[in-house]
Amino acid sequence: MNAAVVFGLCGAIAIGLGLYGLITNPQPLRKILAFNLLGSGAFLFFGVVARRGAAVGLGGDPVPQALVITGIVVAFAATALAVALLLRLFEMTGAATIRADTRSSPADDPEA
Amino acid sequence: MTIASTYEVALAMIVLGLAAWIITAQKSFAAAGGFVAYGLLLPLVWVRLGGIDVALAEAAIGGGLSGVLLLGAAARLGTTETAVVAERPGVLVRLLASVLSAFIALSLAAVVLLLPDPGPTLAPAAVENSAATGLGNPVTNVLMAFRAMDTLLEKVVLLLALIGIWSLVPDRFWGGRPGMRHEADPRGVLAFLARLLPPLGIVIGLYVLWVGADHPGGAFQGGTILAAMWLLVMMAGLMDAPPISRRWLRLTLIAGPGIFLVVGLGGLWLGNAFLAYPSAYAKPLIVAIELAMTLTVAATLGLLMAGVPERRA
Numbered sequence: 041m042n043a044a045v046v047f048g049l050c051g052a053i054a055i056g057l058g059l060y061g062l063i064t065n066p067q068p069l070r071k072i073l074a075f076n077l078l079g080s081g082a083f084l085f086f087g088v089v090a091r092r093g094a095a096v097g098l099g100g101d102p103v104p105q106a107l108v109i110t111g112i113v114v115a116f117a118a119t120a121l122a123v124a125l126l127l128r129l130f131e132m133t134g135a136a137t138i139r140a141d142t143r144s145s146p147a148d149d150p151e152a
Numbered sequence: 153m154t155i156a157s158t159y160e161v162a163l164a165m166i167v168l169g170l171a172a173w174i175i176t177a178q179k180s181f182a183a184a185g186g187f188v189a190y191g192l193l194l195p196l197v198w199v200r201l202g203g204i205d206v207a208l209a210e211a212a213i214g215g216g217l218s219g220v221l222l223l224g225a226a227a228r229l230g231t232t233e234t235a236v237v238a239e240r241p242g243v244l245v246r247l248l249a250s251v252l253s254a255f256i257a258l259s260l261a262a263v264v265l266l267l268p269d270p271g272p273t274l275a276p277a278a279v280e281n282s283a284a285t286g287l288g289n290p291v292t293n294v295l296m297a298f299r300a301m302d303t304l305l306e307k308v309v310l311l312l313a314l315i316g317i318w319s320l321v322p323d324r325f326w327g328g329r330p331g332m333r334h335e336a337d338p339r340g341v342l343a344f345l346a347r348l349l350p351p352l353g354i355v356i357g358l359y360v361l362w363v364g365a366d367h368p369g370g371a372f373q374g375g376t377i378l379a380a381m382w383l384l385v386m387m388a389g390l391m392d393a394p395p396i397s398r399r400w401l402r403l404t405l406i407a408g409p410g411i412f413l414v415v416g417l418g419g420l421w422l423g424n425a426f427l428a429y430p431s432a433y434a435k436p437l438i439v440a441i442e443l444a445m446t447l448t449v450a451a452t453l454g455l456l457m458a459g460v461p462e463r464r465a
Binding site: 042043044045046047048049050051052053054055056057058059060061063064065066067069070072073074076077080083084085087088089090091092093094095096097098099100101102103105106107108109110112113114115116117118119120121123124125126127128130134135136137139 | 155156157160161164167168171172174175180183184187190191194197198200201202203204205206209210213214217218221222225226228229232233235236237239240241245246249250252253254256257258260261263264265267269270271272273274275276278279290291293294295298299302303306309310312313314316317320370372453456457459460
């Protein structure tokens, strides 16, 4: 078993753990955390594929590596937007839940 | 390839331990803390996988910015935690979720073990064509030339995320300053570091941008370091976040993708293709785009972190 396989298995388990957290944890912030974990596991897969493509003196195939850098930026942008949405939801309703039956009453919300 | 060393196996175990902690920790703040540690260990994994450029990006974003963002959100939402925990799904749902997750993890593990040997690679093609741009770092070549479209769209996504955040502003604060005003002891450690580190950080950020042409580094990694310096100064209360209506701020935000787009359209006009660089000017054009992009990345990341405007200008 070489390093690429070890980290590949690590990525697979991270994806499994992230998916479990995403489904079972009711807190939106924990879902965002779990989704980031899931994403980092998927990125590791790119790393494994890049490592296995090491050739002509390079430590890895640069194409999947470049794709992951792009992926990391996009994942961060999505996380920042999700956190902003969550904080705004908390500000408007006083609760941080995505359950369908909780609604803010207009009286609580100066914007409405 | 070599056999995995004890170090690599131990590193994978610690990373997985932290991953389990992120999911199972009782308090969100503790989970977010675990995520920071996880994000700082992941770059070590990337170094072992031969991706130094990715390790730099992961350390700056995964461990740094995402960590700060999620810790801040966890601190703000701390009071709501007990109420939401009660909405935890029942045993059956959790059981089904664990079966599904285990199935997916095992399938992916099987994929890792069954990958073809030797793996397919585009590394020879990337090295062969590097003369076309004059850059020595193959990852920068892929990002800025061979797959420049991805990078251009990524910058647009960053901008869209920021527009998304700004669209959450209550009407009365439109054009105002993002986030709360930070106060720190002017004679404390934070204020001291916020005076000491930025000059060094700015030099390091520009250095990482410049060496990115031939060595690990690049516009994104450099821009993130600059953003971190800006955030440090804002968090120490030495400088306030700028109102989002400022024209110079908005011009900085579109400078990177704007220049990228102009150069890309120029390629179309000069007869080759969209985003094709004239080979005599490839390197200066790429460096110019990267300079603009570094500034844009720094400003965009800083504002993404600062969040929704909550005060008047």
